[in-house]
Each structure stands twice: as structure tokens, then as C-alpha cells.
Amino acid sequence: MTARPVVALWVVGWVVVAVAGATLAWGVISRAGGGVSGGLDTVSEPPGVARTPTDTATDTATGRTRSPSPTTAAPSPSSGDGGSTETPVSRTWQGQAGVVSASCRGGAITLDSAIAYSGYLLERDDVGPDRVRVEFETDDSRIRVEAECVDGEPVFSEDRSGEG
Structure with missing residues (x-):
């Protein structure tokens, strides 16, 4: 019976790490993408x-x-x-x-x-x-x-x- 709580903790831990990693990755991509174009896509x-x-x-x-x-x-x-x-x-x-x-x-x-x-x-x-x-x-x-x-x-x- 002790195996279920351990597996559940591993699953919850994995989900938390995956969500945090994805959020961090998208944040980095978003910031980098904004700096790459440097305003070249629009002409003022x-x-x-x-x-x-x-x-x-x-x-x-x-x-x-x-x-x-x-x-x-x-x-x-x-x-x-x-x-x-x-x-x-x-x-x-x-x-x-x-x-x-x-x-x-x-x-x-x-x-x-x-x-x-x-x-x-x-x-x-x-x-x-x-x-x-x-x-x-x-x-x-x-x-x-x-x-x-x-x-x-x-x-x-x-x-x-x-x-x-």
C-alpha cells in the first residue's frame, strides 16, 4: 500500500517539473523572438x-x-x-x-x-x-x-x- 503514494508523488512531481519547464521555455522563446525581429517587420x-x-x-x-x-x-x-x-x-x-x-x-x-x-x-x-x-x-x-x-x-x- 505504500507504493501508491510514492507513485502519485512521482507523477505530481513530474507534472510540476514539466509545466515549469514548458513555462520557462515559452518565456525564453517569447523574449528572444521579440528581440530578433528588432522592428524589421514594420516600417514606421x-x-x-x-x-x-x-x-x-x-x-x-x-x-x-x-x-x-x-x-x-x-x-x-x-x-x-x-x-x-x-x-x-x-x-x-x-x-x-x-x-x-x-x-x-x-x-x-x-x-x-x-x-x-x-x-x-x-x-x-x-x-x-x-x-x-x-x-x-x-x-x-x-x-x-x-x-x-x-x-x-x-x-x-x-x-x-x-x-x-
């Missing part, structure tokens, strides 16, 4: 960038990169020779899909930053020096933004396709 807009009411806070695909806030600088006097001593002139394009910032130094253009709003994938097709081309895509639309230096300043154009 930089300070000062207004969102339109049609933008939604849906998850974005992994692989998107967040860039520093784009800035717009006033043109500065330059020597006109296209040399590297010129101060770059920056301009920014903003649309429903995101923000693109580029700088011209003489005739060479450079992509400063590209930020996709939530719900859009971002692809950097060309980052200079002849032109900048960035595409924002969803399942049913594509917005291509291009920029070239004209008179030492970035000039943007956009092409939309698949929107209805």
Missing part, C-alpha cells in the same frame, strides 16, 4: 513625414531597410565645374508609397534614402551616378520614382502602373 515613418489617410499599418515583407530621415537642403553656390568640392543639393519626393531623397553634386546624383510606407515593398534599382530609380510595390500596383540631376538639382518623376 520618420519624424516630420506626413502619412495620407489611405496608408494602413499592415506588416511589410522582411528585407526592407529603414533609412535615415530624408532632408531637403537649399541650393548653394558652386564653382560650376562639377568637381567634388561642390556642396550637394538635396531634394525629396513624397507620395502615397513612401519617401525618396537624392542629392546632386554637379552632374552626379546619389540616393540618400528611400523609405517605404507600410504595405509597400521597396526596391532600389539604381542609386547613381547617372540616375536614381526606386520602385514601391504592392500585390496590385507599382510606383516607379526616378530622379536625375538637372542644373545641379535632383528632379523627380513618377510612373504608376496597375492601380485601379
